[in-house]
Amino acid sequence: MKKSKKIFISVVSIILIIILVIGIYISTQYSNGIDITQLSPQGSRQMMGYIMETKNDTFILVDGGTEADSENLKKHVDKHNGVVNYWFITHAHDDHIGAMVSLLEQGAVKIENIVCSLNDLEWYKQNEEERADIVERLYNILNVNNDIVIKQAQLNEQIYIDNIKVKILGVKNPEITQNVGNNQSMVFKVYVNNKTILFLGDTGEESSKKLIQANKDELKSDVVQMAHHGQSGATEEIYQLVKPQICLWPTPEWLWDNNLNGQGYNTGNWKTLETREWIEKLNVKTNYVAKDGEITIRIW
Numbered sequence: 001m002k003k004s005k006k007i008f009i010s011v012v013s014i015i016l017i018i019i020l021v022i023g024i025y026i027s028t029q030y031s032n033g034i035d036i037t038q039l040s041p042q043g044s045r046q047m048m049g050y051i052m053e054t055k056n057d058t059f060i061l062v063d064g065g066t067e068a069d070s071e072n073l074k075k076h077v078d079k080h081n082g083v084v085n086y087w088f089i090t091h092a093h094d095d096h097i098g099a100m101v102s103l104l105e106q107g108a109v110k111i112e113n114i115v116c117s118l119n120d121l122e123w124y125k126q127n128e129e130e131r132a133d134i135v136e137r138l139y140n141i142l143n144v145n146n147d148i149v150i151k152q153a154q155l156n157e158q159i160y161i162d163n164i165k166v167k168i169l170g171v172k173n174p175e176i177t178q179n180v181g182n183n184q185s186m187v188f189k190v191y192v193n194n195k196t197i198l199f200l201g202d203t204g205e206e207s208s209k210k211l212i213q214a215n216k217d218e219l220k221s222d223v224v225q226m227a228h229h230g231q232s233g234a235t236e237e238i239y240q241l242v243k244p245q246i247c248l249w250p251t252p253e254w255l256w257d258n259n260l261n262g263q264g265y266n267t268g269n270w271k272t273l274e275t276r277e278w279i280e281k282l283n284v285k286t287n288y289v290a291k292d293g294e295i296t297i298r299i300w
C-alpha cells in the first residue's frame with residue numbers, strides 16, 4: 001500500500017472515531033434531558049401551567065391554570081395514568097391553582113407530592129379576602145386527600161427528582177403588603193445536566209428585591225418563565241441577572257399586545273410591551289408565548 005493511501009485511511013478513521021464519540025456524547029446528553037411543555041389558555045383569561053417530564057418519566061406540574069383549563073390539563077395527566085408525581089405551586093391565585101383545585105374536587109387526579117410555600121387560610125382572608133375563596137377550596141380538598149405529601153419549601157432547599165435538581169430561591173413573603181398575593185410567589189430553579197430553568201411565578205417588584213438580596217448570584221439561568229404573565233412582574237434588574245437565552249411567556253394574545261377589550265394594540269394599562277423591550281435589549285432570540293399554543297421543548 002502506498003504511504004499516501006495509508007495516511008488517507010488513518011485520517012479518515014480518526015475523523016470517523018471523533019464523529020462517533022461526539023455522536024455518543026450528544027445522544028447521551030439528549031436522552032438525559034427533560035421535556036417541558038408550556039400550556040396555553042383554554043379560557044379567555046391569563047393563566048400559567050407547565051409540565052415537566054423527566055428522563056424516567058416522572059410527571060411534574062407547575063401550577064396549571066384556571067378552572068377553564070382543567071379539562072385540558074386532565075388530558076395530560078391521563079396520559080400518565082391520572083397520577084401527578086410532583087405538583088409545584090408558585091402561589092395561591094386562581095389563574096394558577098384553579099385547575100388543580102377543580103380536578104381534586106372532581107377526584108379526577110391522584111397527586112403524590114405537592115411542593116409549595118403557602119400561608120395559612122387566615123392570612124389570605126386578612127390580606128386578600130376577595131381572592132381567598134380558591135385558597136379555602138384548596139385547603140378543604142387537601143384536608144380530605146390526606147395521602148398527598150405536602151412539602152412547605154424552605155429557602156435554598158434542594159429537591160432531587162430523577163435526573164433533575166430543584167433549588168428553592170424564593171419563598172412566601174407574608175410581611176409584604178403591596179401586590180400582596182403575587183409577592184408570595186415561590187421561585188425555584190431547575191437544573192438539568194448543565195442547563196437551568198428559572199420559574200418566577202408572579203413575583204412582583206418587592207419580592208424581586210428580596211430575591212436579589214438572597215440569591216443574586218444564582219439567578220443566571222438559560223430559560224426563564226416570565227414573571228406575572230409578562231406584565232408588571234419582577235424588575236428589569238432580575239432579567240439582567242438571569243440573562244436568559246429562552247423566555248417562556250404564560251401570556252395570552254390580548255395581554256401580549258396590551259389590547260384592552262379588543263380596542264387594539266397598546267390600548268390597555270398592562271406593562272407587557274415594556275417587559276418585551278427589556279427582553280429585546282437582552283438580545284433574547286427565542287421566545288415561546290402561550291398565545292401561540294401549547295409547545296414542548298427539550299432541555300438537555
Ligand SMILES: [Zn+2]
Pocket residue numbers: 046047048093095096202228229
Ligand atoms: Zn397569575
